[in-house]
Amino acid sequence: MAATRACGWPPHSFRCPSYNCPVRPTYFDYAASAPLRPAAREAFLTASDVVGNPASLHTYGRAAHAVLEQAREELASHFGVRPTAVVLCSGGTEADNLGVRGSYAARHGKDSRKDLVLASGIEHPAVRASVESLRSQGANVELIPTNRDGTVDLDWLSQVVVAHGESLALCAVMWANNETGVIQPISQILELLAPIDVPLHVDGVQAAAWLELPRAWLAHRFTLAVSGHKVGAPVGVGALVVNGVDVLPTTHGGSQELNRRPGTGAAALVAAMAAAVGQTSSDEAQMVARLTAQLREGLADVAPDCQINGELAPQLPGITSVTLPGCSAESLLLLLDQAGFSCSAGSACSAGVTRPSSVLMAMGVSEVHAAQTLRISLGWGSTADEVSRFVAVLAEVVRRSRQVRVGA
Amino acid sequence: MDMSGLRVVAAMSGGVDSAVAAARMKDLGHDVVGVHLALSKNPETGLEHGRGCCTLSDARDARRSADIIGIPFYIWDMAEEFSETVMADFVAEYQAGRTPNPCVRCNERIKFAAVLDRALDLGFDAVCTGHYARRVNRGDGTYDLCRARDADKDQSYVLSVLTQEQLSRARFPLGDDLKSDVRVDADQRGLYVANKPDSYDICFIPDGDTAGWLRDRVGARTGDIVDIESGAKLGEHEGSFAYTVGQRRGLGVKIAPADGRPRYVVDVDTASNTVFLGPPQLLEIDTIEALNAVWLNGIPARGASVEVQVRAHGQTSAARVLAASGSDVSVGLETRLRGVAAGQTLALYREDRVLGSATIARTRVQRPH
Numbered sequence: 001m002a003a004t005r006a007c008g009w010p011p012h013s014f015r016c017p018s019y020n021c022p023v024r025p026t027y028f029d030y031a032a033s034a035p036l037r038p039a040a041r042e043a044f045l046t047a048s049d050v051v052g053n054p055a056s057l058h059t060y061g062r063a064a065h066a067v068l069e070q071a072r073e074e075l076a077s078h079f080g081v082r083p084t085a086v087v088l089c090s091g092g093t094e095a096d097n098l099g100v101r102g103s104y105a106a107r108h109g110k111d112s113r114k115d116l117v118l119a120s121g122i123e124h125p126a127v128r129a130s131v132e133s134l135r136s137q138g139a140n141v142e143l144i145p146t147n148r149d150g151t152v153d154l155d156w157l158s159q160v161v162v163a164h165g166e167s168l169a170l171c172a173v174m175w176a177n178n179e180t181g182v183i184q185p186i187s188q189i190l191e192l193l194a195p196i197d198v199p200l201h202v203d204g205v206q207a208a209a210w211l212e213l214p215r216a217w218l219a220h221r222f223t224l225a226v227s228g229h230k231v232g233a234p235v236g237v238g239a240l241v242v243n244g245v246d247v248l249p250t251t252h253g254g255s256q257e258l259n260r261r262p263g264t265g266a267a268a269l270v271a272a273m274a275a276a277v278g279q280t281s282s283d284e285a286q287m288v289a290r291l292t293a294q295l296r297e298g299l300a301d302v303a304p305d306c307q308i309n310g311e312l313a314p315q316l317p318g319i320t321s322v323t324l325p326g327c328s329a330e331s332l333l334l335l336l337d338q339a340g341f342s343c344s345a346g347s348a349c350s351a352g353v354t355r356p357s358s359v360l361m362a363m364g365v366s367e368v369h370a371a372q373t374l375r376i377s378l379g380w381g382s383t384a385d386e387v388s389r390f391v392a393v394l395a396e397v398v399r400r401s402r403q404v405r406v407g408a
Numbered sequence: 409m410d411m412s413g414l415r416v417v418a419a420m421s422g423g424v425d426s427a428v429a430a431a432r433m434k435d436l437g438h439d440v441v442g443v444h445l446a447l448s449k450n451p452e453t454g455l456e457h458g459r460g461c462c463t464l465s466d467a468r469d470a471r472r473s474a475d476i477i478g479i480p481f482y483i484w485d486m487a488e489e490f491s492e493t494v495m496a497d498f499v500a501e502y503q504a505g506r507t508p509n510p511c512v513r514c515n516e517r518i519k520f521a522a523v524l525d526r527a528l529d530l531g532f533d534a535v536c537t538g539h540y541a542r543r544v545n546r547g548d549g550t551y552d553l554c555r556a557r558d559a560d561k562d563q564s565y566v567l568s569v570l571t572q573e574q575l576s577r578a579r580f581p582l583g584d585d586l587k588s589d590v591r592v593d594a595d596q597r598g599l600y601v602a603n604k605p606d607s608y609d610i611c612f613i614p615d616g617d618t619a620g621w622l623r624d625r626v627g628a629r630t631g632d633i634v635d636i637e638s639g640a641k642l643g644e645h646e647g648s649f650a651y652t653v654g655q656r657r658g659l660g661v662k663i664a665p666a667d668g669r670p671r672y673v674v675d676v677d678t679a680s681n682t683v684f685l686g687p688p689q690l691l692e693i694d695t696i697e698a699l700n701a702v703w704l705n706g707i708p709a710r711g712a713s714v715e716v717q718v719r720a721h722g723q724t725s726a727a728r729v730l731a732a733s734g735s736d737v738s739v740g741l742e743t744r745l746r747g748v749a750a751g752q753t754l755a756l757y758r759e760d761r762v763l764g765s766a767t768i769a770r771t772r773v774q775r776p777h
Contacts, residue, residue, distance in 0.1 A: 331530060334482050338441075338531075355485075404529040 014381055025340040026386045030230075030379030031178050031206060031319055032344055036272075037232035037380060043275035044234060047071075047268035054265040055256065068267040071274035078277050079213045079224070079241050087247070087257045088270055091238035092205040092227030096126035097250050098240045098261060099201040099223035100172055104134055106246035107169045107199070114169035118160065120144045120152045120184070121362040126225075127172050127203050139169065146362040150182035150310035158192050165196040173200065175207035175224070179359045179375055180310035181319030183207065190220040199223065199245040205230055205238075208277070209379070210285045210316050213241075221245050226277075228269065232380055233276035237269035284380060289317035291378050291387050296320060298391030303398055309360060309373065318382075323365065323373045327401035332374055335397045341390055344375045414533040415439045416579065419519060420473060420481070422466030424594045424601045425538025425582060427473035431597055432581035433536050434479055441532070442474035442481040445523065447490040448612065469601050476598050486522060493517040495612060502622055502649035505678040506751025510610055511566045511720065512765075520574040534577045539563045542583030543575060544761075546705070551575045553704060555760040558586045565720050568755035568765035569702055619650030619658070631681030633661055636674055642685060648676050651683045654691055654747020661685070672747070692744040695730070695774040698754040698766030701737050708732050708756065708763055714739065715757040718748050718768065724757060737766050740774060 009015060012024065014035040027035065047067050052060030054068040069083070076083040089095055100117075107114050119131045121143040135141055142160065145153040152173055161168065171193055176183045186202055193200055199221040209231045213224070221244040228237035240247070242260070253262025299306050299322055309321040324332065329345035336343050345357070356370035365373070378387075418430035420442045434440045444467050467483060474481035494513045501508035524535050540556035541564045553575055556562040570578065582590055594602035609616045628646040635642055643661040645651065651659075655673040665671050667687075674686040696716070701707075708714060708729045715724035716739055726742040737756070748771050756763040 330482070330484060331526075334441075334530060337480065337482075400529070400531065405525050 025337075025342055026390065027381070028341055028343045028376045028378060028386075028390065030209075030382070031181075031375060031377035033229045033235065034209065034232040034379050035381050036234060037276050037279050039279050040233045040272040040276040044268050044272035047271035050267065054267055055254070064265070064267050067271055068265040071267070071270040074274040075239060075270075075277060078274075080215055080218060081241055081243060084258060085242050087240040087242055087260045088265065089238050089240060089257075089261050089263075090236055090266075092124075092203070092225055092230065093126040093238075094250075094261075095225035095227070095238045095240040096124070096201070096203055096205075097130050098247060099203075099225050100127060100130035100170065101133065101250050102247035102260070103199055103201060103223055103245055104137075104139065104170050105248040105250075108137075108139070109248070110246075113167055116140045116142065116164055116167040117170050117172070118142050118144055118157070118168065119172040120174065121146050122150070122152075122177050122179075122359045123172060123174055124178055124203055124205065126205075127174065127201070131172060140167075144173070146364075148364045149313040150177065150180050150363045151313050152184055152189075154185060154188060154192070157189065161192055161196060161198075165198070168193075168196060168198045171198055171200050172203070174203035174205075175211065176204075176316045177310070177359060178206045178319075179357055180321045180363070181206070181316040181377075182310040183211070183314040183316065187214060187216055190217060190222060194220055197221065201225070204241075206316060206319070209280055210288075210318065212282075218243060223247065228273040228276065231273070231276045231280060233273040234269055237266055237273045239273070279380070285317045288378050288380075288382065291382050291384060292317055292320055294384060294387050295376060295378070295390070296322075298387065298394065302391060302394045307369070309363065309365060318378045320376045321360070321373055322376065323360075323369045324398060324401070325369065325372060327372050327398055328404060329371055329373055331401040331404045332397060335400055336374075336393075339393045339397060341393070344377075345373060413437050413439055415531060416441070416534050416536050417523070417527040417532045418442050418479070418536045419523060419538075420444050420470040421538070422469035422473070422601065422604075423538065423606065424591060424599065424604055425540070425587075427470070427477070427538070427599050427601055428590050428594050428597070429536055429538040429579075429581045430474070430479060431477045431593075431599075433579060434477060436581075440477075440479045440536075442470065442477070442479050443523070443527075444470040444481070444483045445490075445518070446483050446485045447487055447518075449487045449491060469604065473599050473601055484523065484526065486518060489522045490514070490518055490612075493522075499622065499625055501751045503626060503678065504751075505648065505676045507652045507749035508751045509566070509720070509753050510612075512569050512753045515566055516569040520570055520578055524574065524577055528577070534579050536579035536581060538582055539567055539580050540582050540585075540587070541567050541580045543578060543580050549576075550705060553762040554583075555757075555762075556580075556583045556585075561587045563720075564757075564760075564762050565717050565753070565755045568762045569753065570704070571702055572704055575704065619647070622649050623647055629681055631683065633659065633683045633685060635671075636684040636686040636690065645683055648678055648681045648683050651676050653749040659683075659685065688746055691746040691748075693746075693748055693771040693773055694741045694744045695738065695772050696727075696741070696748060696754055696768055697736070697738040697770040699736050699769045701732070701735055701764055701766035703734070703764035704762060707734060708737075708758075713758075714763060715759075716741070717755045717757065718745065718752055727756075729756075737764075744773070 050063050050067050052064035054065040072083050072086050076086045117139050145156050173184050202224045204224045205227040208226045223245050224241040226239045229235040247260050305325050307323040356367045360370040416433050416438045418440050420426045430442050471481050494510050497513050498508050498510045527535050540561040542554040544552040544554050555564045591602050613621045632641050633643040651673045671685040672688050674690040675684040712729045716727045717724045727739040730738040730740050750768050752768050753765050754768050755765045
């Protein structure tokens with residue numbers, strides 16, 4: 001690959017005005033990170049020119065404060081909450097830590113009988129590890145079983161709520177899963193927990209790019225983690241929306257964010273995140289859903305025996321988890337990457353070795369099939385032409401991958 | 409070297425040699441892709457350049473080297489294959505009273521087999537490694553495997569198990585280099601692994617405690633340590649598999665020898681789980697019989713003069729071929745050798761050229777002093 005393209009832009013840049021440049025490798029891994037939206041970039045650069053710590057009282061500080069708070073208000077308005085309900089932080093992982101550990105600390109601290117934590121079996125490591133870390137503080141942790149369609153088992157949950165409601169401190173279920181895109185029945189879970197007044201932590205990192213927060217949620221206690229770079233803002237910024245839940249800080253320092261999250265307000269990053277969130281729309285979601293439908297038709301044509309995981313449940317418009325029998329994910333990814341298509345298998349957070357996804361196995365997918373599964377995720381910059389070109393190379397990629405002798 | 413641009417998989421361990429080898433292949437105009445082999449089922453986390461190989465920090469080092477060199481990088485999970493071939497063979501050989509060489513097995517079954525197969529299936533032409541060895545074109549489309557220029561680092565021994573077909577698909581860019589020059593080259597390229605220490609232990613036994621590793625997997629079996637000449641019991645051991653013919657250290661024997669001279673393991677009897685100690689003279693042999701021979705360019709004739717090597721970093725011994733076939737070979741040594749254990753690889757050379765290799769099955773003294 002040449003160091004720059006003929007047009008002068010670096011090979012992976014999304015800023016080339018030729019939107020459809022065939023030389024740029026195709027990015028089909030939006031679930032891992034979304035390219036920076038032009039509006040977010042603009043907002044970041046403009047806000048970066050404002051000097052000052054938003055907490056300072058002088059003229060510079062006030063300017064920075066205005067930028068930060070304006071962005072916060074835009075985010076709050078987007079989620080339908082008050083500005084004080086938006087706790088800004090460094091990203092989805094920190095927001096998940098705050099929502100799980102900060103919420104447990106407050107609740108358990110107030111009433112030590114509340115020591116049971118329930119979480120789905122398909123959470124992102126940021127939630128799963130946060131929940132597991134509570135064991136060392138004496139919490140009992142139980143995982144909610146997963147139905148074969150990829151949604152959590154509500155029957156199981158309601159039984160446990162009935163049996164152990166008094167000791168339940170916290171429940172954590174993601175809004176939509178990052179590997180399969182399956183949307184969880186959050187509204188119903190909130191209603192289940194309402195009678196016992198237990199807060200729900202919702203990892204909204206994937207879903208926030210696509211779904212509007214249902215206003216019905218606002219009558220219930222929940223925290224919602226949001227990640228900037230998944231919606232097209234820079235990496236390094238996120239938010240925890242806090243609705244009727246006490247949250248103690250998980251790191252220590254100053255009193256910013258109403259004593260919930262210390263650290264200098266990242267005005268420029270937050271401005272970028274607000275701009276990015278503001279760009280999301282149902283039109284965009286529908287556009288991507290059409291591309292995903294085109295992709296899935298192509299997959300079915302090329303590999304009639306392929307399985308789309310989670311297709312029987314409601315799914316996000318951009319994520320496709322496809323099992324291609326006989327093809328190892330490792331080989332598929334290498335061949336696709338070499339052919340100019342960047343996809344993934346499982347989440348981006350593994351050690352670099354492609355391990356069969358525990359999310360898929362929780363849904364009843366066999367370990368063998370889990371190791372033969374690709375995740376293709378589209379987003380705001382994806383085009384129909386990219387999908388066509390992908391489908392065009394797929395037959396050869398699948399054919400070659402099937403003839404790989406080792407670890408197929 | 410090759411004239412045309414090949415598609416090459418560069419096996420990158422995270423060390424300096426494989427990184428420079430990959431860079432050299434790219435410099436030669438080949439289309440290089442770096443691959444790190446995940447061979448461990450439980451890679452140790454956060455080991456700061458620990459001993460052993462293929463830890464998570466090694467994977468990071470390899471990835472970073474690939475970044476700097478400017479080649480794609482992937483990790484291939486070969487843990488299952490490695491465990492079922494190299495590690496299983498290692499345990500089985502020790503249990504049978506032999507001393508395996510896992511690095512030879514790895515080259516034979518993983519690096520130039522499983523990895524090469526996968527590379528070819530995925531459309532690549534060759535696998536390149538950081539081994540110090542030379543692949544020399546004979547001019548007729550076949551190749552010789554020769555010692556590296558850096559005699560101290562020469563690794564032709566562990567590669568002596570390669571077939572002509574495997575060798576034709578292998579590339580060893582460092583064959584003409586001194587190790588010290590390779591480190592300088594790495595440094596000039598901005599590779600921070602330039603000063604990373606080499607790993608010497610068996611890659612899957614990072615603390616070097618082979619006996620302990622085997623005990624964990626095979627279980628301890630108490631048996632006797634016996635003086636082979638007097639028949640006296642000298643002590644007990646926890647598993648004969650932990651002992652190698654020729655071993656002098658770590659015998660675990662409290663009773664000092666009567667003559668004050670060092671004792672060596674001279675025989676291991678797995679059937680009775682007995683380890684026999686004796687004076688070093690009993691270790692001397694002059695005849696080696698080996699099986700599962702691999703010949704690179706023809707079977708040597710009976711009576712041919714060769715040099716043999718029985719250890720990875722050992723000297724060669726002058727020898728004569730007593731018999732050789734497609735599957736076996738036996739050699740008579742000009743001077744006696746000590747401490748040659750069954751299971752080790754016998755590599756045969758003519759000058760600096762590898763003729764082939766086989767696995768030692770039996771050793772003995774043929775000609776009395």
